[in-house]
Amino acid sequence: MIEYAHIHHVSLAVRDLEIAKKFYSGLLGMQEIERPAFRSTGTWYAIGSQQLHLLQHPEGHTLREAGIDTTDGHFAIWVTSYSGTIAWLEQQGIEYEARPDSVAGFAQIFVLDPDRNIIEFDSSYNS
Known part of the structure; x- marks a missing residue:
């Protein structure tokens, strides 16, 4: 049996790494971390003890074209x-879909990155 410890990273395909970095580094303020010298083009971010890896697809393909659909793949x-996350998103001009009373049992906020990857921000109701 496999003994799982935790998720190490999530990887997303992006069309243009510089546009993606403006969103993740600039607008969301994520911390970029060192990435090994792979032959592919990409960047890595630290999110707590996990990582987000952005990989520029060599042919410019990504998987999504639609808007926010929480039944699609997301992280x-x-x-x-x-409330602080909503305020930050509004300050940065990032459109979002808020679900403060989600049936999930916690508050949810959904956004799209420039390549239409879905990002979900979760928190307790009273924060």
Whole structure:
């Protein structure tokens, strides 16, 4: 049997790495970390003890073209403040879909990156 410890990273395909970095580094303020010298083009971010890897597809392909659809593949990040995250997204001009009373049992906020990858921010109701 496999003994799982935790998720190490999530990788997303992006069309243009520089546009993606402006979103993740600039607008979301994620911390870029060192990436090995792979032959592929990409960048890595630290999210707590896990990582987000952005990989520029050599032919410019990504998987999604549609808007926010939470039944599509996505990744979720637990944040410490629901209201603070909403305020930051609004300050940065990032469109979002908020579900403060989600049936999930915690508040959810969904955004799209420039390549239409879905990012979910989760937090307790009263934060």
